[in-house]
Amino acid sequence: MRIISGTAKGLKLKTPKGFETRPTADRIKESVFNILNGLIDFSEVENVLDIFAGTGALGLESLSRGANSAVFIDFATADLISNNIQHGKFQNCKVLRGDFSKMLKKLACQNCKFDLIFSDPPYKKNLAEASINLVADLNLLTDNGLMIVEYGADEILNAEKLNCIRKINYGHTTNINIFQVRK
Numbered sequence: 001m002r003i004i005s006g007t008a009k010g011l012k013l014k015t016p017k018g019f020e021t022r023p024t025a026d027r028i029k030e031s032v033f034n035i036l037n038g039l040i041d042f043s044e045v046e047n048v049l050d051i052f053a054g055t056g057a058l059g060l061e062s063l064s065r066g067a068n069s070a071v072f073i074d075f076a077t078a079d080l081i082s083n084n085i086q087h088g089k090f091q092n093c094k095v096l097r098g099d100f101s102k103m104l105k106k107l108a109c110q111n112c113k114f115d116l117i118f119s120d121p122p123y124k125k126n127l128a129e130a131s132i133n134l135v136a137d138l139n140l141l142t143d144n145g146l147m148i149v150e151y152g153a154d155e156i157l158n159a160e161k162l163n164c165i166r167k168i169n170y171g172h173t174t175n176i177n178i179f180q181v182r183k
Contacts (some may be wrong), residue, residue: 001002001055003088004030006064013055013084028170032148033061035166042066049114049140051100051131056081058118058125063090067116071096073103073150101134108138115145123152129159132179136161
């Protein structure tokens, strides 16, 4: 697991031991960021939110490419994310340990909005759909922001509160959907 591009290109990230956390594969991450490069200018991204952050790789990749700040949410790997932030000397980062829904509600109470939101929950637990709906209900995405959601290829995703602008299938294991606020 490494940072692919930007100021921290090549930085190796620490990963959790065991199989509880499933980091996004480098090839999928690279593909997603290639697509995002055609949709946004990372130097104009103020706030990134990485839900179910795991290693923090998606938020840290965004920072490496020029995003200003990032918030990471994970219940089990908050210390690991903090270590990766320190190891890469990243600035303007906040790590929240806890249940994603409680942490999203906390951010909404602080009137936080995000230009880029990643959600990469454990597969087959309906958490992808739950995270999309909660982000929409709490109005956490800026008007021109994007939400990128990774979920299992065999999962059904009924997310009508945000507009799906792109769906990418990575074989028999992974789907990625990119959402925007409905206008």
